[in-house]
């Protein structure tokens with residue numbers, strides 16, 4: 001179990017994280033999400049012991065993590081960190097990079113493990129290639145395989161698929177997170193990408209303005225987001241006044257409605273004027289304007305002409321399950 005309590009850190013007196021507290025269970029995958037600059041990488045570096053923190057404690061099982069003044073090397077055998085720049089040996093092969101930390105005394109075991117990791121990261125075709133000859137995405141896959149070879153109990157990943165094209169990304173995600181679950185490795189993964197989060201993360205931490213705004217299971221956060229910021233990290237979200245959706249309702253509060261949750265009607269509902277239609281392959285994303293002038297985004301099977309008036313509706317089930325939100 002990783003236990004973090006009251007963790008605060010500033011760069012040059014500028015607070016980045018304040019009073020952060022959370023736990024990560026053995027085998028749990030925790031995603032950390034938030035806008036650029038909210039402190040995701042800083043949090044991972046703190047957990048790895050690379051930065052001196054002013055207040056708080058970090059503990060993995062019985063090991064306190066104290067920062068660079070107290071430990072010669074960051075991390076430890078139980079914890080590994082894959083930063084956005086990967087620390088590879090460029091003039092050796094893919095297989096050598098991965099097997100470097102495996103036991104030379106057990107060549108058969110090392111070979112089998114190296115092969116399994118190359119399969120997981122789809123690297124078998126490149127096994128004998130020198131790393132400097134690989135593309136950025138291929139190098140990122142070697143770095144992932146190499147960090148898995150170290151058999152950490154806790155793995156810290158910073159944007160693990162940032163250099164990998166969409167073509168491979170989905171398969172690699174399934175392979176990597178499946179491998180972590182199979183091996184019971186705990187993981188904290190900083191990411192912008194909801195596709196890393198919704199199918200794989202057990203829980204999600206949302207960071208904003210130095211604090212954790214939310215920390216709940218991924219499905220729960222998606223279905224009941226506490227604010228627009230959180231919902232926008234996970235989907236195309238709108239903040240809609242309840243009074244506009246539900247006749248006779250007197251509240252001034254709002255709810256989050258994702259673009260796919262609107263039903264379009266030609267006759268009744270919330271009036272919207274279409275401004276633009278964007279083709280997304282499986283459907284269109286329509287940008288409309290409410291009577292108040294506020295933009296609204298909804299999904300439709302076909303595009304609509306600019307200036308067309310339509311009506312949007314939201315099911316009572318969706319309205320009732322959302323948390324009411326103040327403000328506009």
Ligand SMILES: Nc1ncnc2c1ncn2[C@@H]1O[C@H](COP(=O)(O)OP(=O)(O)OP(=O)(O)O)[C@@H](O)[C@H]1O
Nearest residue numbers: 011012016034035036037038039040041042043190
């Ligand atoms: N070495 C540093 N010295 C001073 N300020 C820094 C340093 N590194 C990061 N910062 C600042 O700390 C804040 C948090 O940065 P951090 O890299 O942790 O954010 P992030 O959420 O990981 O961003 P991104 O998603 O863009 O990678 C930012 O405002 C950044 O400018």
